[in-house]
Amino acid sequence: MSALRDAFAELDEKQTLLAIQQMIDRGEDPKEILAEARRGLQIVGERFEARQYALIELEMADELFRECVKAVEEKTDQGRVD
Amino acid sequence: MPKKINMSRERLRRAVECETPDRVPITIRLEYAAARWAGISFKDFALDPLKASNAIEQTYEKMGGWDAVDASWTLGTRWSRLEAAKVQFPGVDFPEQLPHRVVDYPVMTPEDYGLAVKGGLNSLATVLLDRLGKKIDRSTSEEVFISFTPIYRHWDEEKGVPVYRGGMVRLPFVQFSMWRTWRGMAHDLLKQGDKVKEACDAVLDEAITIGEKHSRIVGCKYIFMPCGRASATFLSERLFLEYVFPHLKKITEKLVQDGFTPRLHCDTDWEPFLQFFRELPKKSCILELSPATNIKRAKELLGGHMCLYGNVPRSLLSAGSPASVETYCKKLIDNVGRDGFILANDDIVPYNARFENVKMLIDAGKKYG
Numbered sequence: 497m498s499a500l501r502d503a504f505a506e507l508d509e510k511q512t513l514l515a516i517q518q519m520i521d522r523g524e525d526p527k528e529i530l531a532e533a534r535r536g537l538q539i540v541g542e543r544f545e546a547r548q549y550a551l552i553e554l555e556m557a558d559e560l561f562r563e564c565v566k567a568v569e570e571k572t573d574q575g576r577v578d
Numbered sequence: 579m580p581k582k583i584n585m586s587r588e589r590l591r592r593a594v595e596c597e598t599p600d601r602v603p604i605t606i607r608l609e610y611a612a613a614r615w616a617g618i619s620f621k622d623f624a625l626d627p628l629k630a631s632n633a634i635e636q637t638y639e640k641m642g643g644w645d646a647v648d649a650s651w652t653l654g655t656r657w658s659r660l661e662a663a664k665v666q667f668p669g670v671d672f673p674e675q676l677p678h679r680v681v682d683y684p685v686m687t688p689e690d691y692g693l694a695v696k697g698g699l700n701s702l703a704t705v706l707l708d709r710l711g712k713k714i715d716r717s718t719s720e721e722v723f724i725s726f727t728p729i730y731r732h733w734d735e736e737k738g739v740p741v742y743r744g745g746m747v748r749l750p751f752v753q754f755s756m757w758r759t760w761r762g763m764a765h766d767l768l769k770q771g772d773k774v775k776e777a778c779d780a781v782l783d784e785a786i787t788i789g790e791k792h793s794r795i796v797g798c799k800y801i802f803m804p805c806g807r808a809s810a811t812f813l814s815e816r817l818f819l820e821y822v823f824p825h826l827k828k829i830t831e832k833l834v835q836d837g838f839t840p841r842l843h844c845d846t847d848w849e850p851f852l853q854f855f856r857e858l859p860k861k862s863c864i865l866e867l868s869p870a871t872n873i874k875r876a877k878e879l880l881g882g883h884m885c886l887y888g889n890v891p892r893s894l895l896s897a898g899s900p901a902s903v904e905t906y907c908k909k910l911i912d913n914v915g916r917d918g919f920i921l922a923n924d925d926i927v928p929y930n931a932r933f934e935n936v937k938m939l940i941d942a943g944k945k946y947g
Contacts, residue, residue, distance in 0.1 A: 509768050547850065551812045555764030 500529070504536025505543070507556050509563065512536070516567050526572045533564040586645040587740055594839055594885045595861045596918035602911060602947030603645040604940055605742050605887070605922045609653060610677045610929035611936070612637045620929075621669025624654030624678050631729045638739070641937045646742040649798070651729055654678065660719050662686075662706035662757060677929050685709055686757035688766055691777040699753075699781040700788070706757060719788070723795040730796040743841070744798030747789035747829055750778035751821045752807045760812075767817070775821060782825055786832050793838060800864075801838045803829065806845030811870070815850060823854055834859040841887075845925055846870050852879045860884075861918075868924045874913045887920040890939050895923060895931040900938040907942035921947060 500519065503511035512533070519529045540557040543549040589603035613623035616633035623630045630651035638647065657665045657678060664681035668674050685706045694702045703716040723745070733739045748756075754777065755763040766774050789801050808822040826842075833840045840863045842855075847870045855865065856879070865880065866887040867873050873889055880886065890910070894903055907921065921943040927936055 507768065547810070549814045550810060550817075552760065552764050552767065552817065553814055555761055556768045559761075559765055559768055 500532045501536040501539065504533050504557075504560060504564070505539035507540070507553060507560060509560060512560060512564065513567055516564060517571065520568070520571050526568045529568050530564060533561060537561055586738075589645055590740060590920070593918055593920050594864060596882050596885060598917040602916050602919055602921050602943055604943035604947070605646045605648065605920055606644055606927060606936065606940070607648040607650065607923060607925065608634055608637060608927045608936075609650045611927045611931045611933075612650070614929065615640070615933055619669055620674050620677065621667060624667050625658065625670075627651040627655055627726060627729060630654075631732070635733075635737075637933075637936075640933075641940050643739070644940050644943070646740040647733055649726070649730070649741050649743040649796075652726055652743075655722060655725075659712070659714060659722055660703075660716065662703050662710060662712075664710060682759050684757070684759045684762045686754065686762070688758075688762070688770065690757075691754075691766075691770070691773045694754075694777040695780045699750075699784045702781075720791060720795055723792045727796055730798060734797065741796075741798050742800050743802045744794075744796050744800055744838075745789035745792030746802040746804070747785050747833070747840075748804060749808055749822055749825050749829070750781050750785060751825065752804060753781075753785070754778065755807050767821075771821075778821060778825060782828060786829055790833070790836060790838065799838050800841055801833055802841050802843060804843045804845075806843065809844060809846040809848050810850040811846040818851055819854075823851075827857060830858045830863055834862040839864065841866060843925075844868070844871065849875055852876055855880055856883055858884065864920065866922070873910070877914050877919075881915070881918065885918045885920060886914055887922050889924045890922070891924050892926075892928045892931075895935045895939070896928045898932075898935055900934050903935045903938040904942045907939060908946045911943075911946050916947065 500512060500515035503515050516529055537557055540549060540553060544554060585600065586603065589599040589601065592599040593603050610620050610623055612633040613620050616636045618629055618633050623633060630653065634647060634650060654667065657663070658667070662685050664683045666672060666679045666681065668676055668678060690702060693705060700716040707714050707716065730741055733741050754774065758766060793799065793801050808818060813822065830840045842863055843866045845868045848867065849871050860883050864885045864887050865876065867876055867889050869889050869891050873886060876886055890903065890906060894906055911921065923939060
């Protein structure tokens, strides 16, 4: 599952969404997929604290996480992931 | 009088070249506080360049003068006529007692980068101005600067006080982030970073040409470069090096080559990026720092390479006492040194600054500088 976490931490939208698609194709649990994205988000936060990232990267991470939720909801036909 | 004129210019020249003048030059970026002290309305200060200049001149005389004035009389005209931004003015959009406000609004769309690549900066700005209901062709903006020239001449030739701002060059990344807002720019970096970069590259030369043209019209060699949105507060080093620094380097090199002095106005925290400033032209630029950047550290890294400027805090000028301002200025000069340094307020003197505090900044500069 680290492909998703790593792509998210790098704020690479294309690779992040690709990793989500691959996990869906493998039939993985949508909640686990989002948990992995959240681990990527956590790394973004750690990099912010370490000053490797700054405020705009936090904005980018916010938008990317919303896209992850949207992708999982749409592609797994789950409706809302609570 | 002529001796004083020459000394102010000479002080600034020596400071920019990282030498030690007879004393540290002092500049004040004064806006609405001057209106308060002169008893004119904020609306008049914002929208009537001559009244604004007169208000600044009254303060200049009452405080015993300083070495260079910022061209704040251009303020409202520039924001109302040339900037593609929603701007609200005192006495027009809200009561008199507060300065103008720039509303965070995404006037530019993600698709507009293509317009910048195809048509350039002025062309895109004209489209955006039109979107805001301002029917102005930005390519004829020199008319606005021509109207300012009598005021520049008054200060520079009649009074002999150097004016510290002619034109302005915004880094393309900074300009687009203003038009798109931060949230919009974050979206664009995520979705189409290549397009952002392409547009930044495409408008670079035009941005320089516009700033130089305006400076030549008003006869002022200082070019203002607002860089705050590109600081380490907002961008990681990777994004700074990818989207900002190559342009910062090219702009400063071209301006210096053409005889101008770039004023790198660097609000917020720049300390992590200061190391890169050694690649900018030597002894030719002014680096304006806010208290968010450790100016003593900046001196250690850039002493002998770049003139530093700053940084008496806004809070000290509005809520401090003359004694606290004096102590701050003395310590600041002792820390930064007298070579390659201009003593100034941080950013803009707040509209509610106390007269005696700003006067003390000037007096302390004359006493300890």
